[in-house]
Amino acid sequence: MPPVQTPLLEQVEYLLCDADGNLFPSEEPAFDASVEVTNAFLASIGSDRRFTAPELRLAATGLNFRSTAQRLAAEAGVLDVDVEPWVQEEKRAVTAHLAATLRPHPETSAALTALARHLPLAAVSSSALARLAGCFTAADLDELIPPERRFSAEDSLPTPTSKPDPAVYLHACRQLGIAPEAGLAVEDSLPGAQSAVAAGCPTIGNLLFVAPEERAERAALLESAGVLAVVSSWQEIADLLLPVLERRDAVLPSGAGR
Secondary structure (H helix, E strand, O other), X not given: OOOOOHHHHHOOOEEEEOOEOOOEOOHHHHHHHHXXXXXXXXXXXXXXXXXXXXXXXXXXXXXXXHHHHHHHHHHOOOOOOOOHHHHHHHHHHHHHHHHHHOOOOHHHHHHHHHHHOOOOEEEEEOOOHHHHHHHHHHOOOOOOOOHHHEEEOOOOOOOOOOOOOOHHHXXXXXXXXXXXXXXXXXXXXXXXXXXXXXXXXXXXXEOOOOOHHHHHHHHHHHHHHOOOEEEOOHHHXXXXXXXXXXXXXXXXXXXXXX
């Protein structure tokens, strides 16, 4: 991992965390549930195309279901389709499945807890808030990132969108009262990294929950998006940030820099 300039880290006021595939290993189980809804949607618009869960994950990682459904409809030549009922059905199916299958990841929880002593954490996601709520509870992260510090491109914006649109990062920074350069983003996907970088947030790529056989390609994509560094765990992020944060907190008055 290349060194990150210390002055850049010293100005960080919030850690902005993508959720799915980054804070918890939700990508694979989410697509196990989403693929059934996706294939039913394709059948409803007269498309013969069908996906397996791994195929859908590779095609849609980093995007929300609305964006995926609209793209698939356009590729099928169906330009006038109401995807909203399908968005709600996919949200219901995936939220229920994730709440039942996700478990805490002790190493990630430990690293996040250490970071949270020096830097408040927020979640910035393309996923719906209801889905995030189920995941955070199942992963035992509710106290570290409470609901008021969760931002969804699906639910938090006047018009729903999805990464790589930077809107959700810009919104999160406004709500948190920080300039984008004071929010250090951590992303696992190319659309997520593109979103954060376009918003002006310094960004780290995290391969923790990326399949081993996909890591080299994903790292190259993240680097092409302009991330500062690519790591393989939250502990690596903690090792990078904590020395800087501890020095900063030792010299700043209580509460300064937050």
